[in-house]
Amino acid sequence: xxxxxxxxxxxxxxxxxxxxxxxxxxxxxxxxxxxxxxxxxxxxxxxxxxxxxxxxxxxxxxxxxxxxxxxxxxxxxxxxxxxxxxxxxxxxxxxxxxxxxxxxxxx
Amino acid sequence: xxxxxxxxxxxxxxxxxxxxxxxxxxxxxxxxxxxxxxxxxxxxxxxxxxxxxxxxxxxxxxxxxxxxxxxxxxxxxxxxxxxxxxxxxxxxxxxxxxxxxxxxxxx
Numbered sequence: 001x002x003x004x005x006x007x008x009x010x011x012x013x014x015x016x017x018x019x020x021x022x023x024x025x026x027x028x029x030x031x032x033x034x035x036x037x038x039x040x041x042x043x044x045x046x047x048x049x050x051x052x053x054x055x056x057x058x059x060x061x062x063x064x065x066x067x068x069x070x071x072x073x074x075x076x077x078x079x080x081x082x083x084x085x086x087x088x089x090x091x092x093x094x095x096x097x098x099x100x101x102x103x104x105x106x107x
Numbered sequence: 108x109x110x111x112x113x114x115x116x117x118x119x120x121x122x123x124x125x126x127x128x129x130x131x132x133x134x135x136x137x138x139x140x141x142x143x144x145x146x147x148x149x150x151x152x153x154x155x156x157x158x159x160x161x162x163x164x165x166x167x168x169x170x171x172x173x174x175x176x177x178x179x180x181x182x183x184x185x186x187x188x189x190x191x192x193x194x195x196x197x198x199x200x201x202x203x204x205x206x207x208x209x210x211x212x213x214x
Contacts, residue, residue, distance in 0.1 A: 040150075043147075045146070
């Protein structure tokens with residue numbers, strides 16, 4: 001599985017539009033092949049900062065996602081609503097369920 | 108590296124207290140050995156749902172984090188402010204930077 005975390009920071013005058021564009025991107029991305037999950041959140045420490053969490057089945061699915069014209073359009077639109085470059089981290093990931101056994105359920 | 112994503116959903120009458128407790132937990136956790144990052148966010152689709160993203164250096168660091176009494180106290184306090192059980196997903200993860208080459212910077 002591929003996990004992507006990303007963020008982009010809006011301005012007071014753009015955050016509403018940035019949230020709407022982000023949510024539209026999230027909902028569209030969920031319907032793409034290989035998308036396990038895709039969601040967007042506001043950082044509690046900085047509500048102008050939007051944080052994405054995505055799970056994809058494979059690197060190929062991520063490449064296809066990046067190649068969707070609407071993805072590039074979203075990135076362009078989001079950049080125009082932000083004063084700082086977006087961040088993106090990508091990971092190859094495997095469930096580590098065994099760690100949870102006997103541990104507390106969150107934290 | 109270990110990546111943890113978790114969530115807990117508050118109620119309209121508890122969300123402020125839940126956010127404050129969560130942020131206190133985040134800030135304390137960041138100072139623990141092996142914590143790479145720890146943050147909390149509000150789901151844009153459901154602002155009552157708080158989503159945590161954590162990065163830890165090793166399984167041992169996660170086990171030590173779960174064993175900190177303040178972690179268990181936070182889980183108990185958070186559960187009392189929520190009507191539903193928290194969710195937790197844990198992954199063994201490695202940076203997949205090569206995927207990003209030539210791709211768009213977010214999405």
